[in-house]
Amino acid sequence: MSGPASRTTAPESNAGRSFRAGSVQRRLVQRIGFGVLSLTALATVVPITMVVGYIVQQGGSAVSWEFLSGLPRDGMRQGGILPAIVGTFLLTLGTAVFSVPLGVAAAVYLAEYAQENTLTRLIRVAIINLAGIPSVVYGLFGLGLFVLFLRFGTSILSASLTLSIMTLPVIISAAEEALRAVPQSFRTVSVSLGGTRWQTIWRIVLPQAVPGILTGVILGLERAAGETAPILFTGAAFFLPRLPNSPLDATMALPYHLFVISTQVPGMPVQIQYGTALVLIVFVLSMNLAATVIRSRARARRQW
């Protein structure tokens, strides 16, 4: 490579030639490098599509109206999985009831009220740690606090509370980010017109942040809906062929049901297993899809 002087005087001839001289080898290295990276990306993506495609293909034939709306019969080897579908729906709803208000309020605190001090840093460390705690440890905690100490028993209530604490960090982080993205001028205008801080947050800032918050909420709930370990000892029933009629009932749930029928029940027809897996991933991935759609539509419509 020639020095900078030659490059300023003759950018084309001198520097250009020496660039080309070593470039065959360098281009080869680059081609190999790019090829390897493309392969790793393929190796990441292809199995995902294969997993989803395979379950759709294998489970598709098992899913019928009777499968979706019937009660399990013959030790779960026949009939439908309605109680598990309803159970997962109720658990997701229960999780939302507890985690959304608390998570959004915590995010409002962090984005609108908190100063940068030791306490706030401590809160952030706590959120990071909540996000990292293994799901089975949440299960232990839920068993200790909700099931035994507070005597909620093995119930939808205990399981929902356990799942909502697990979901909390996801919701807080997403909501805080959404709130911080609202331009400061919105707040300034509202306050200058006589709005109190809470009025400003409630009527101006929160509505602007709704799409971002919603995306985070859905992604958090998606994780909760697919989790098995936290509900294992707090609310999931092995076999309960009826619909729950109170929050203090235990319930069947799709992920736990899939675990049960694929490991604990001998002679289980593979069809039913794939069908259950398909219903579970449709349940979970439709939430994922909803989040993606909300996010991209909000981005397109945003006025600031």
Added chain:
Amino acid sequence: MKDPDGKSTLGDRAPEAGRRFNWGEAIITRLIQLSGYSAIVFVGLIFLFLVRQGAPALFETPLAELFGTRWYPIEGYFGVLPLLTGSLIVTVGAMAIAVPLGIGTAMFISEIAPRWVREILKPLVELLGGLPSVVLGFLGILVLSPYLRLFLDLPTGLTALAGSILLGGIALPTIVSIAEDALDAVPRAYRDAALAVGATPWQTMWGVTLPAARSGVLTAVLLGMGRAVGETMAVMMVTGNAPVLAVRLSSIVSPVRTMTATIAAEMGEVASGSPHYHVLFFIGMLLFVISLVVNVIASAVVFRQRSRSERILS
């Protein structure tokens, strides 16, 4: 009136002076403040309950036995070493798969892929992150482990290797998305400077962008590892559930049992308050501490990088 905490960005500008005390506002402010502290409260509560139920294990079971090599609860042997090594070997295997694939994919998405490819790849990786681990475990039993048994000629396909492969897949989305963020955050000027002095795009990527993003990438790896250590259902379903000491190289193709799987598999069957029960909570304590350490290191790495880049760019 004054704001209850009097330390706002807005409140000191709010023209509330002269109005009567606003109870609604004060109560709401207090509620929001309390919600803000909730994360700390929950981490404290979780630790408290784990210790409350887990600490007795330290007194009931002799320490030498608790960290012994035999896990055989029915006979009263509660040595957690086999479970620790089980978690270790499965996690190491998972990282061997997920780290190169994850960083490679992140580099591909952030540096090479044209826009439309990126728009397809990112949601797909997110999709993998959304797949319930029990579904992966289910396919692990029905599809992956029979293949492993056939190809590697093993007595059973339910091995640490099967667990590692699934865990690799579970850690991947975390690694890809965080590493990609880190690569994205490298200032455009770094790349431009490298290209301007004649580096090829590949040399720029490998010699400039990746090193500049290395603490973010390290965080990605750590958090991916955290996910792998804590994952329960998938490993429980495919690792064969054999609590034996996994210290040889051949252990990777033998059945093992991780800490998480042990809790999940045995908690349902123990009497609450028994030594076995306390040991399971003790394992939960260990997992809590491991995730705490991993996460604190990971966030410390990020903070350090932030302050350093602020120094450089200011």
